[in-house]
Amino acid sequence: MSAESLVAQMKSGLDAPICLTWELTYACNLACVHCLSSSGQRDERELSTEQAKAVLDELRDLQVFYINIGGGEPMVRRDFFEILEHSISNGIGVKFSTNGAFIDKKNAERLAAMDYLDIQISLDGTNAEVNDAVRGEGSYDTAIRAMENLRDAGFGQFKISVVVTRHNVDQLDEFKALADSFGAQLRITRLRPAGRGADTWNELHPTNAQQRQIYDWLLAHGENVLTGDSFFHLNAFGESLPGLNMCGAGRVVCLIDPLGDVYACPFVIHEDFKAGNVLDDGGFTKVWRASDLFTELREPQSAGACASCGAFDACQGGCMAAKFFTGIPLDGPDPECVGGDGEKLLGAVPVALLPRPSMDHSKPERIKVTS
Amino acid sequence: MHPQVALRPEPFGALAYHYGNRRLVFLRHPDIVRVVRNASSYPSLREALAGEGVEEQRWPSFVKALSSLTTSEIIRVR
Numbered sequence: 001m002s003a004e005s006l007v008a009q010m011k012s013g014l015d016a017p018i019c020l021t022w023e024l025t026y027a028c029n030l031a032c033v034h035c036l037s038s039s040g041q042r043d044e045r046e047l048s049t050e051q052a053k054a055v056l057d058e059l060r061d062l063q064v065f066y067i068n069i070g071g072g073e074p075m076v077r078r079d080f081f082e083i084l085e086h087s088i089s090n091g092i093g094v095k096f097s098t099n100g101a102f103i104d105k106k107n108a109e110r111l112a113a114m115d116y117l118d119i120q121i122s123l124d125g126t127n128a129e130v131n132d133a134v135r136g137e138g139s140y141d142t143a144i145r146a147m148e149n150l151r152d153a154g155f156g157q158f159k160i161s162v163v164v165t166r167h168n169v170d171q172l173d174e175f176k177a178l179a180d181s182f183g184a185q186l187r188i189t190r191l192r193p194a195g196r197g198a199d200t201w202n203e204l205h206p207t208n209a210q211q212r213q214i215y216d217w218l219l220a221h222g223e224n225v226l227t228g229d230s231f232f233h234l235n236a237f238g239e240s241l242p243g244l245n246m247c248g249a250g251r252v253v254c255l256i257d258p259l260g261d262v263y264a265c266p267f268v269i270h271e272d273f274k275a276g277n278v279l280d281d282g283g284f285t286k287v288w289r290a291s292d293l294f295t296e297l298r299e300p301q302s303a304g305a306c307a308s309c310g311a312f313d314a315c316q317g318g319c320m321a322a323k324f325f326t327g328i329p330l331d332g333p334d335p336e337c338v339g340g341d342g343e344k345l346l347g348a349v350p351v352a353l354l355p356r357p358s359m360d361h362s363k364p365e366r367i368k369v370t371s
Numbered sequence: 372m373h374p375q376v377a378l379r380p381e382p383f384g385a386l387a388y389h390y391g392n393r394r395l396v397f398l399r400h401p402d403i404v405r406v407v408r409n410a411s412s413y414p415s416l417r418e419a420l421a422g423e424g425v426e427e428q429r430w431p432s433f434v435k436a437l438s439s440l441t442t443s444e445i446i447r448v449r
Contacts (some may be wrong), residue, residue, distance in 0.1 A: 006399060016379065018386070018395065063379040064397070065388035091377070093390060116390055255391045 007244065013251050013298040016062035016288065021266045022256045024052070024083065025072040026361035029101050032124075032135045034163060034197040034204060036266055037257070039072040040363035047278075049079040053086050055256070055278050063286060066093035066116070070187040070266070071362075073260065080109065088116050095120060096163060100146025108146075108153035120159040120187065121146055126174040130167050134204070147182050159226065161187045164214055165204040172217050176225070187226035188214075190233075192266040193325040193335070195357050203327070211338055212237065221340035227353060233334045234320035236311035247320050250275065250297035254288065257359075262287045264297060267321035270358050304331025311339060318342070327354045372407055378447050380404070387445045394443045396424060402429075403436055 026049045028035070029136030033184050047055070059067065063074050067087065074080055074096055095118035103111070109337035113119065125131030128140035132275060148157050162168065164228075168175075172188070174267065179186040193201035215234040222242050229243035244252075249265035256262055260278040265270055275294050276287035288294065306312045317323075318334020323342075326335040333341040372378075375391040378398070379431045385404040398404045413419035416437070422432055424429050440446045 006383065006397060008382075014381055014386075063377065065377060065379070065386075065390070066393075091390075093393070118393075 003261040007246055010024055010244070010248075010252050011246060011298065011300075013294065016059075016064050016285075017254050018252045019068065019248065020059070020254055020256065021068045021070060022055075023070045023072060023258050023266070025258050026076040026226060026359075027076045028072040028099075029076065030073065030099050030136045030139055031140075031363055032122075032196070034134060034191060034195075034199045035362075036166075036195040036197060037072065037194060037269055038195040038360040038362050039068075041107070041361045042072075042076075043258060043361060047260050049082060049224075051260065051279065051356075052083050055284060056083070056087050056092060057259070058278075058283050058285060059092055059290055060090040062288075064092055066095065069094055069096035071097075073099055073101065075107075084114070084117070086250070088114060093117070095159075098146070099135070100143045103146035103149050105149050105153070108149035112150070112153040116311075118134065118159060118306055119149075119150065119155065120161040122161050122163075123175075124163055124165065125168050126171045126178055129130070130171065133167065134165065149274075151182055153344075157183060157185055159185045159187050161189065163191050164206060165191055165256065166206050166210060169205070169206050169210045170212075170223075176221060185224070185226060185370050187228065189217075189228050190230040190319070192319070192321055193330055194321055195269065196362065198325045198354070198357065199217040203335065204349060208336075208340065208343070209336070211336060215241070215338075219361050230319075233315045233336060234336045234338060236315040238314075240314065245314070246316055247318075249273075249320055250294040254294075262291075264293065265321060267319070268324060269357055270324070272324070272355070273321075274358070302331045306341075307331055308332070309339065309341070311332075313361055325357075372411065372446050373444050378404065378408065379436070387440075389444055392444055396440065396443055396445050403433065406433065406437070409438065410446070411449070 023037055025042055025046055026039045028039040075098055084094055089335055093116035097120045100121045123131060124144045126133045131140040162175055175260040176186050191205050215237045218241050231241055232245045235241055235245055253265050254262055256278060262275045264273040275291035278284045303312050306317050320330055322335050323330055326346055328335055328345050335342040335346055376387055376389050379386045384398040387398055389398055389402040390446050395428055406419055413422055425433055
């Protein structure tokens with residue numbers, strides 16, 4: 001089977017997801033201005049420990065090899081370690097994303113003793129000034145302390161996860177050096193206009209010139225840097241970046257939110273992209289295999305306005321979520337289309353009429369972006 | 372097959388996941404899945420390919436595929 005037909009096969013869906021993100025809670029000690037899930041306060045409808053374990057049992061039966069746990073801040077949950085241990089003991093490896101606030105020396109040692117566990121510490125600047133403007137005061141020091149604790153506990157290779165913005169794009173080399181100094185692996189991902197990110201995307205997303213900079217940097221360093229394949233829209237510049245050049249939403253990827261709602265991907269917490277709930281009859285399996293939304297997403301998608309563009313095969317029209325929350329038709333160009341076609345469409349829909357995330361768990365006060 | 376590897380059947384063949392090195396590999400044909408799964412019960416690779424009904428003209432491509440699976444430690448040489 002050729003590579004093209006494998007991609008075609010994946011577009012028509014797999015029996016179970018490859019990359020499943022599970023946000024355990026909407027509670028968070030931080031209030032990052034670009035939070036994909038508008039997290040802050042716990043929702044009283046969040047899955048109980050027993051419900052969460054039942055979902056894990058189902059994922060084990062589906063042979064989901066690993067899951068990405070996030071939030072909110074997942075370590076806020078009192079049953080965090082219980083859920084982690086239940087997952088790993090059932091053969092489901094875990095990678096969890098954290099801001100590091102709860103990785104003290106004791107927890108670092110506990111985490112270091114576990115197998116099949118990866119940890120991803122979020123950091124959006126190589127100094128407090130750049131990082132804290134996005135993630136909140138003190139968050140840089142907190143993240144660095146967590147990294148030191150993991151290193152001292154002998155955890156091994158953890159990951160440093162960076163959302164690339166207009167303000168940290170010049171720090172990519174420094175991020176790499178920081179990761180190297182901890183024996184960690186660098187992961188950089190694309191800023192999405194989802195959650196609170198919808199409100200800050202205009203000021204934070206990389207400029208067109210910076211997108212070229214990201215592309216060139218990834219071509220030069222991509223081998224040892226993880227991206228979650230999130231920059232495939234940049235392939236329109238020329239040579240393809242490593243990874244699967246496709247949108248995996250509902251095909252190989254999905255999101256389970258803290259309430260058990262299943263969305264097509266972590267960047268579209270919106271009614272239009274909700275496929276069902278893990279507590280429905282038939283559980284997650286039925287949602288994954290038979291929901292109307294996922295069935296539709298697995299059908300061949302139209303290239304729409306991009307059909308006549310020579311770069312469509314390279315960029316595939318980009319990110320569905322990025323288009324949706326910026327008011328661009330789903331068969332139109334990505335808002336960060338490197339040919340500039342998306343930019344022209346921004347502003348066509350009045351801000352007040354843009355789709356809003358279905359849920360907002362932000363704490364009452366918000367940290368403002370200052371520039 | 373490496374003891375830390377699990378196979379998940381898929382319409383195109385199977386996904387192989389190595390829990391140790393975290394590699395996810397696509398086995399893109401049901402025949403290669405069968406060979407990977409059952410090879411250890413044969414005394415040699417030649418007999419495994421023959422025993423699993425792989426025609427001789429396809430052996431070179433199977434040897435190539437199996438060699439790349441050895442590199443990613445999905446399978447090991449006894």
